[in-house]
Amino acid sequence: MTCAVSAHGHAHHLPCVRMRFLYVFSRSKIGSGARLISVCYFESENDWWVSKHIKKPIRSTVLSLDWHPNNVLLAAGSCDFKCRVFSAYIKEVDEKPAPTPWGSKMPFGQVMSEFGGAGSGGWVHSVCFSASGNRLAWVSHDSTVTVVDPTISSTPSQLKTEYLALLSVTFVSENNIVAAGHDCCPMLFSFDDGGNLTFISKLDIPKQSIQRNISAMERFRNMDKRATTEDRNSTLETLHQNSITQVSIYEGDKRDCRKFCTTGIDGAMTIWDFKTLESSIQGLRIM
Structure with a gap:
């Protein structure tokens, strides 16, 4: 995919991995296999x-991107195990x-913060700023979840989960x-004002399994969703029957989300209502 050419007129043909438009739709950013971010x-x-x-100091494919609410800073996660905050300030375009x-100093391409790496960690699959922009x-x-708030500490809070790798946050x-x-x-985590990161709960209630014969149509669906013709024993107890690749806000915003949406490799899209979740999961409260 070629969304734009560079200022020198050169088009880049390595694959586009992640693309995000700015909230005001005046700019976009693209992470690619060329180890760079294109701010268009x-x-x-x-x-x-x-x-x-x-380009610098990115050393591998950029997998994830997110705009800061001020429309100038952007966060990027890549295959070099690093999460970075860059300035995308363009003098001719931005105030x-x-x-x-x-x-405070934000020339274009400036690395404002850099986290991770040093021989540990993994590919950074997803990054997200909070509504205030103070938390990332x-x-x-x-299988780690990490949150940093520079108003609390420059050291990130990291939680090593017992689950398989998370792909979206x-x-x-x-x-x-x-x-x-x-x-x-989907799983819920909490990050309090003291900088403590904790796991709260899984948000999917397991379904009771029902023993029955598998139909030809179900066998075909299994081939499509899970790349298998296995019978009922391979059915997961979750709504999604394969990896969830994206979590996005459906109703509300990052400050007060009322419903969120998940999409997965199984081809399913699920809408989750926090009011319904709070009534069905004991002790669950979204603060």
């Missing part, structure tokens, strides 16, 4: 989209940004995040 903006004089590249907890969460291939309030991945079930 519309140049009205030439009636064309052009891009500026952030001068106000100082943030991530820093990410999930990695080593989003804030549903300033203190709560939902993540999901290869366990086929």
